Amino acid sequence: xxxxIAIVAxxxxxxxxLGAYATVKAVGAAKRGVDRTITQxxxxxxDTTLRARSLAQPGPVGQLADLRLxxxxxxxxxxxxxxxxxxxxxxxxxxxxxxxQLSRHGRELDDELRRLEPEPDRAKLVQRLPDxxxxxxxxxxxADALRWAxxxxxxxxxxxxxxxLSAQIDVEAGALRHWTTDxxxxxxxxxxxxxxxxxxxxxxxxxxxxxARTTEEPPRPAITPPGPRPxxxxxxxxxxxxxT
Numbered sequence: 233x234x235x236x237i238a239i240v241a242x243x244x245x246x247x248x249x250l251g252a253y254a255t256v257k258a259v260g261a262a263k264r265g266v267d268r269t270i271t272q273x274x275x276x277x278x279d280t281t282l283r284a285r286s287l288a289q290p291g292p293v294g295q296l297a298d299l300r301l302x303x304x305x306x307x308x309x310x311x312x313x314x315x316x317x318x319x320x321x322x323x324x325x326x327x328x329x330x331x332x333q334l335s336r337h338g339r340e341l342d343d344e345l346r347r348l349e350p351e352p353d354r355a356k357l358v359q360r361l362p363d364x365x366x367x368x369x370x371x372x373x374x375a376d377a378l379r380w381a382x383x384x385x386x387x388x389x390x391x392x393x394x395x396x397l398s399a400q401i402d403v404e405a406g407a408l409r410h411w412t413t414d415x416x417x418x419x420x421x422x423x424x425x426x427x428x429x430x431x432x433x434x435x436x437x438x439x440x441x442x443x444a445r446t447t448e449e450p451p452r453p454a455i456t457p458p459g460p461r462p463x464x465x466x467x468x469x470x471x472x473x474x475x476t
Contacts, residue, residue, distance in 0.1 A: 292357040299368045300345045306372045307338045310379040
């Protein structure tokens with residue numbers, strides 16, 4: 233009885249532990265989903281603000297907003313392309329590692345551009361713009377090079393796979409259009425036609441006659457012929473018939 237109680241208690245504790253673990257995992261997944269949604273919403277709002285500022289505010293402030301928008305768009309597109317392709321192509325891991333190093337420079341540059349947006353000294357800001365533009369263009373060019381190289385690599389693999397598949401389909405289509413019989417299979421034998429009956433020189437069928445049948449096949453007696461009948465002494469001789 234004590235053993236049964238111990239087993240029941242152990243099962244109860246195990247169920248409680250599993251339930252707690254599942255709850256923690258579910259809460260963590262929900263929290264990550266909420267954080268991801270909030271991050272995307274903030275990113276969308278900030279990009280929209282930068283786009284509006286680059287169009288509505290001329291001068292160095294608008295140019296800074298345009299640099300930030302171009303930098304963020306290029307870095308985000310490259311990150312998504314590399315992360316999506318690394319699961320299918322292991323060689324993109326090295327490219328992704330290089331992009332992580334480039335991302336550090338991109339984040340530093342984005343922070344610097346954001347800090348300079350509220351700068352009241354416009355003259356000083358105008359002096360800094362050429363260097364900031366050069367650094368931004370260099371980061372964007374490197375990110376674009378990685379992204380387009382990944383796209384070209386995926387396109388090349390897709391074209392090679394398509395060519396191989398097309399060649400296999402052409403071979404299969406040719407085999408399906410080959411209607412000759414397989415030599416390993418036995419050929420179908422049609423029944424022979426009946427032989428024509430012999431005809432005479434006039435083209436008429438020759439009628440069988442009893443003489444022809446006797447020459448072709450010797451006659452067989454249907455019943456054994458009777459032998460000579462024995463005569464007995466009490467039998468009378470047959471009298472000749474009278475002619476008168």
